[in-house]
Amino acid sequence: MEAGALENPVLRARRNRVDRIGDPLLRGLSGLAAAIAVLVIVGIVYEVIHLSSPAISKFGIGFVTTNDWNPVTETFGAAPFLYGTVVTSAIALLLAAPLSIAISIYLTELAPARLRRPVATLVDMLAAIPTVILGLWGILVLGPFMHDTIEPALKSVLGFLPIFSGDPSAFGYLTAALILTIMVTPIITSVTREVFETVPGDLKEGSYALGATRWEMIRQVVLPYSRAGIVGATILGLGRAIGEAIAVAQVIGGATGIDVSLFHTGGTLAAQIASQFQGAPGELFKSSLAYLGLILLVFAVVVNVIARVIVQRGSLKDVDMTPTEVEAL
Amino acid sequence: MNAPAGHSLLLDRGHLKRRKRVSAIVSAASTVAALLAVAVLLIVVGSVLIKGVGALSIHFLTTPTALFGESGGGISNAIVGTGIMVGLAALMAIPVGLLVAIYTTEFASPRTAHPIRFVLDVLNGVPTIITGIFVYGLLVAGNHQSGFAASIALAIIMLPIVARTAQEVLSLVPATLKEAAHALGIAPWRATVRVTLPTAAGGLLTGALLAVARVAGETAPLILLSSIFAPGVLTEPGQALASIPIFIFQASESPSPEAHTQAWAAALILIAFVLALNIVARAFYARSRKRIGA
Numbered sequence: 001m002e003a004g005a006l007e008n009p010v011l012r013a014r015r016n017r018v019d020r021i022g023d024p025l026l027r028g029l030s031g032l033a034a035a036i037a038v039l040v041i042v043g044i045v046y047e048v049i050h051l052s053s054p055a056i057s058k059f060g061i062g063f064v065t066t067n068d069w070n071p072v073t074e075t076f077g078a079a080p081f082l083y084g085t086v087v088t089s090a091i092a093l094l095l096a097a098p099l100s101i102a103i104s105i106y107l108t109e110l111a112p113a114r115l116r117r118p119v120a121t122l123v124d125m126l127a128a129i130p131t132v133i134l135g136l137w138g139i140l141v142l143g144p145f146m147h148d149t150i151e152p153a154l155k156s157v158l159g160f161l162p163i164f165s166g167d168p169s170a171f172g173y174l175t176a177a178l179i180l181t182i183m184v185t186p187i188i189t190s191v192t193r194e195v196f197e198t199v200p201g202d203l204k205e206g207s208y209a210l211g212a213t214r215w216e217m218i219r220q221v222v223l224p225y226s227r228a229g230i231v232g233a234t235i236l237g238l239g240r241a242i243g244e245a246i247a248v249a250q251v252i253g254g255a256t257g258i259d260v261s262l263f264h265t266g267g268t269l270a271a272q273i274a275s276q277f278q279g280a281p282g283e284l285f286k287s288s289l290a291y292l293g294l295i296l297l298v299f300a301v302v303v304n305v306i307a308r309v310i311v312q313r314g315s316l317k318d319v320d321m322t323p324t325e326v327e328a329l
Numbered sequence: 330m331n332a333p334a335g336h337s338l339l340l341d342r343g344h345l346k347r348r349k350r351v352s353a354i355v356s357a358a359s360t361v362a363a364l365l366a367v368a369v370l371l372i373v374v375g376s377v378l379i380k381g382v383g384a385l386s387i388h389f390l391t392t393p394t395a396l397f398g399e400s401g402g403g404i405s406n407a408i409v410g411t412g413i414m415v416g417l418a419a420l421m422a423i424p425v426g427l428l429v430a431i432y433t434t435e436f437a438s439p440r441t442a443h444p445i446r447f448v449l450d451v452l453n454g455v456p457t458i459i460t461g462i463f464v465y466g467l468l469v470a471g472n473h474q475s476g477f478a479a480s481i482a483l484a485i486i487m488l489p490i491v492a493r494t495a496q497e498v499l500s501l502v503p504a505t506l507k508e509a510a511h512a513l514g515i516a517p518w519r520a521t522v523r524v525t526l527p528t529a530a531g532g533l534l535t536g537a538l539l540a541v542a543r544v545a546g547e548t549a550p551l552i553l554l555s556s557i558f559a560p561g562v563l564t565e566p567g568q569a570l571a572s573i574p575i576f577i578f579q580a581s582e583s584p585s586p587e588a589h590t591q592a593w594a595a596a597l598i599l600i601a602f603v604l605a606l607n608i609v610a611r612a613f614y615a616r617s618r619k620r621i622g623a
Contacts, residue, residue, distance in 0.1 A: 019516035026518040027436050033428035034437070034445050037492065040485055041452050047466040048459060102362035110356055111363070119363055121611065126370045128607045130546020132574045133596045136581040137373050140380075140589060182369055189366070213352035243456025245549040246574075250581055270458050274549050277462070278556055293462045297455065304454030308447070 048297055051290035054283060063291055069256035069272075071281055076288035078295055083258045084266040085296075087173050088248065089241040091262070092180035097234045099181070100188035105218060107189075108196040120193065127186035135250030138179045143170030143251060146178070151263050166261035171253035174262040176271075179247050184237035191236065191311065195229030196222055232311030239303040243296065245270035269296040374600065381597030384590045390598075393561050394571060400587060404595050406562045410570030414476050414555065415545050417566060418483035423537050425484075426491025433492075434499040435521055446496065453489035460485050461550030474555050476563075476570035482550035487540040494536025498529045498617065531617025535610045542606035546599055548574035573599045 049056075055063065059076065066077020107120050151168030158164045199222050207217040223230070253265025254275055269292045280286040388403060395402025429449070433442040460482050468478040502525050510520035526533070551572055556579075558569040573595050580592035 019519065022518040023516055026431070026521060030428040030432035030436060033425045034432045036425060037429050037445065037452065037488060038448050040488070041448055041455070043467070044455060044459060044463040047463045051462060051466045051470070099362050099365070102359040103366055105355075106359040106363040110359055119367060122370055123363070123366045125604060125607060126366060126373075128542060128603055129370075129373060130548070130574060130599055130603060132546060132548040132577050132581075133377060133600055134373065136577055136592055136596055137376055139581050140593075141372075141376050182373075185366060213348050215352035215355040216348065218355070239454050243454075243458070245456065245458035246552075246578065250578070270456055270549075273458050273462070274552055277465075277553050290462055290466075293459050297459050300454055300456050300459070301451055304451060308450055 045297070048290060048294050052287055052294045055287040055291040056294075058284065059288070059291070063288075064295065067258060071285055074282070074284050076285070076291075078269070078292055080256055080258050081267050081269045081272050081292055082295070084173065084176075084252065084268040085242050085270070085299075087262070087266075088177045088180055088252070088268055089238055091174070091177035092184055092241045093234055093238055095177075095181045096185040096188055096237055097230075099185050100192050100233070100237075101223075101230065103185070103189045104193040104196050105222070107193050109214065109218065109222075123186050123189055125186075126182065127190070131183060131244060131247040132250075134179055134182060135247035138175060138247060138251040139171075142178060143175055146170060146175050150174075155263075162260045163262045166259075166263050169253070169263050169265065171251050172262065172264045173252065173259075173266050176248045176252040176266075176268070177262075179251055180241045180244060183244060183247065184241050187240055188233045188237040191233035192226065192230055195226040195233070199225045228310050228313060232307045232309075235303055235307035235310065239300055239307060242268075242303065243270055243300050245274035249274040269293070269299075374604075377593060377596045377600050380590065381593035381595075384594035385597060389591075389594055394576065396560055402591075404571075404573060404576055404591075404598070406558075406560075406571040407573045407576040407595065408598070409562050409564060410476060410555075410558075411545060411572040411574070413564060413566055413570060414480045414483060414551075414572060415541060417477065417480035418487055418544055419537070419541055421480070421484040422487035422491055422540065426488050426536070426540075427495050427533065429488075429492040430495030430499055431521060433496055435517075435525070446493075449489040449492050452485070453493065456549075457482075457486055457547055458549040458553075461553040464550065465553045469554055474553075474557060474569035476555050476566040476568065479551050479555035479570070479572075480566065482554055483544040483547060486544050486547060486550070490540040490543060491536050494539065495529075495533050498532030498536070499525060501532070501618070502528045528620070529617065531613045531620060535614040535617065538606050538610035538613070542603045542610065545606070546574055546603055548578050551575050552578070 055076065059066065063076065064078050064082065066075070067079040068075050068077045069080060070076070103123060107116055107123075111119060147168050147170040151164075151174065154164045155168065203221045203225065204217055207221045212220065248268050249271035252267060252271055254267055254271070255265040256267055256272075259266055273289050273293055273296075277286065277289050280289060388401075390403060390408065391405050392401075392403030393406040394404065429445065433445050437445065464478050464482040464485070468475070468481065506524055506528060507520055510524040511517070515523070551574060555569040555572065556575050558571050563570050577592050577595050577599065580588040580595070583589070
C-alpha cells in the first residue's frame with residue numbers, strides 16, 4: 001500500500017509537501033520542549049529567590065546562622081532546620097550506605113541466580129512506596145516502637161552520650177532519620193548493585209585464583225573498582241534525604257529549636273516548609289519559609305551535581321540504567 | 330588493568346580458618362541486610378494491608394470525605410481529585426518529556442544534548458516541596474489554590490522522569506533500523522515517528538507509567554497548591570481539589586483513631602495502585618528490551 005502510494009505522482013507530491021512541513025515541525029516542537037525544560041529550572045530559581053527576597057533583605061546572610069524561629073517577634077533563622085536536616089540526613093546515610101553495599105554484595109555475589117531478580121525487584125519496590133505512607137507508618141507503627149523499645153534500649157546502653165540522653169519520644173530526629181534510611185536505601189542500592197555488576201569477572205576470578213576468600217575478593221577487587229559509584233550513589237541518596245518534606249514533617253515533631261538529644265523533636269528545612277507554608281501568619285513568615293527553600297534548593301542542586309559528576313566519571317557511564325535508577329538519578 | 334587484588338594474598342599470613350570465618354561473617358551480614366530490606370517492605374505493606382482492609386468498603390470508595398466533626402465519610406472526592414490532577418499532569422508531561430527525549434537523541438548535537446540531559450537531572454534533583462513553592466509563586470500567590478496549579482507541579486516532577494527514561498530507551502534503538510529507514514528515502518520525521526518510536530514503545534510506556542506512579546503519591550506540592558477544598562466531589566480544576574495523599578496526610582496528623590483507620594484504608598488504595606503500576610511498567614520494560622534486542 002505504501003509502495004503503491006509512492007508510485008502515484010499526485011499522492012507523492014502531497015507526501016513531499018507534508019514532509020517539507022513535518023521535518024521542521026518535529027524539530028521545532030522537540031526543540032521547544034527542550035527549551036521548556038530549561039525554562040522551568042530557571043523559573044524555579046527565580047521564583048524561589050523572588051518569594052524569599054523580603055526575608056533576604058530583612059535578615060541577610062545572618063539568617064543561616066540565626067538559631068531562632070519566633071513568629072511573635074518576627075525573628076526567623078535557619079539554624080535549627082539546617083541542624084535537623086544535617087543530623088537526620090547524616091544518620092540516614094550512615095545507616096543506609098553500609099546497608100546498601102551489603103544488599104548489593106548479596107545480590108551480585110551471594111544470592112542464588114533465581115533469587116536475584118525477585119529480591120532486587122522487592123528492594124526497588126521499597127523506593128516506590130509513597131513517602132506520605134511511610135510517614136503514616138512512622139507515626140502509628142515506628143514511632144511507638146521507637147518510644148517503647150529502641151530508644152530505651154539505646155539510652156540504657158549509650159545513655160552517657162548526650163545524643164542518647166533525655167526521655168524517649170515517638171517523634172524526633174532519630175525516628176525521622178530511620179524513615180529517611182528506609183527511603184534512601186533502595187535508591188543507593190539500585191546504583192551500587194549496577195556498579196558491582198560491571199566489575200570484570202576476570203579480576204574476580206584472578207583474585208579467587210590467588211587464594212582470596214570471598215570477602216577478600218570483595219574488599220580488594222569489587223569495592224575499590226566500584227568506589228566512585230558507591231560515593232556517587234551515597235551522595236545521590238543524600239540529595240533525596242535532604243529534600244524529603246512530607247514523611248519527615250510527619251515524624252520529626254515540628255520543634256523550632258536545636259536539641260542535642262536525637263530522641264527529641266526538631267525540624268528540617270523541607271519539613272518546616274511543608275508544615276508551615278500553608279496558613280503561614282504574615283508575609284515575612286512566608287518569605288522566611290521561602291528563604292529556607294532557597295537554602296534547600298542550593299544544597300539539593302550542589303549535591304546532585306556532585307553525585308552525577310562522580311557517578312558519570314566512575315564506571316556507570318556505559319551501563320544501561322534500570323527504571324529505578326533513571327528515577328533516582 | 331591494575332588489579333588491586335593479589336599483592337598480599339600469596340604472602341599467606343596464616344590463619345586460613347580465621348580468614349574464612351571473616352568471609353562467612355560478611356556473607357551472613359550481607360544476607361541479613363537483604364532480608365532486612367525485604368522485611369521492611371513486607372512490614373510496611375503488611376501494616377497498610379492489615380490496618381486498612383477493615384475500613385475498606387464500597388461505601389468508603391463512593392462517599393466523599395465527611396465534614397469536620399462528622400463521621401463515616403469516604404474518599405470518593407480524593408480519588409476523583411487525584412485522577413484529575415495526575416491525569417492533567419500526565420497530559421502535559423508525557424508529550425513534552427517525549428519531545429525533549431526526541432530532541433536530544435534525534436536532533437541535537439552532543440554539545441547541546443549533554444547540557445539538556447544535565448538540566449533534566451538537576452530538575453529531577455529539585456526537592457518536590459521547592460517545585461511546590463515555584464508553582465505557588467507562579468499561580469497561587471495573590472490568587473487561590475487550584476487543582477490546575479497542582480497538576481502543573483506534578484507535571485514538572487514527571488517531566489525529567491519521562492524524558493530520561495525515553496532518552497535511555499530511544500538511544501537503545503539500533504542505528505541499523507534508522508539507517509534502513511533513511512536508505513528507503515523516508516523523510517527523517519517519518520523515520521522517527523514510524524520506526525524509532527514504535528520500536529521503543531514498550532520502554533517509553535515504562536517511563537510514563539513510572540512517572541505516573543511517582544506523582545500519584547506526591548504530597549508536598551499539593552499541600553501548598555491544593556489542600557483547602559470545598560466538601561463534596563469536585564471536578565473543576567480551576568478550584569482546589571481533594572487528593573488521596575492529602576487525605577492520608579491530614580488524617581495521619583489527626584489524633585482520632587477513626588481518622589487513622591481511614592488513613593490506612595486510603596493508603597491501601599494508593600499503595601496498591603502505585604505498586605501495580607510499577608509491576609506493569611517493569612514488565613513492559615523487560616519486554617521492550619527483549620524486542621530491541623539489547
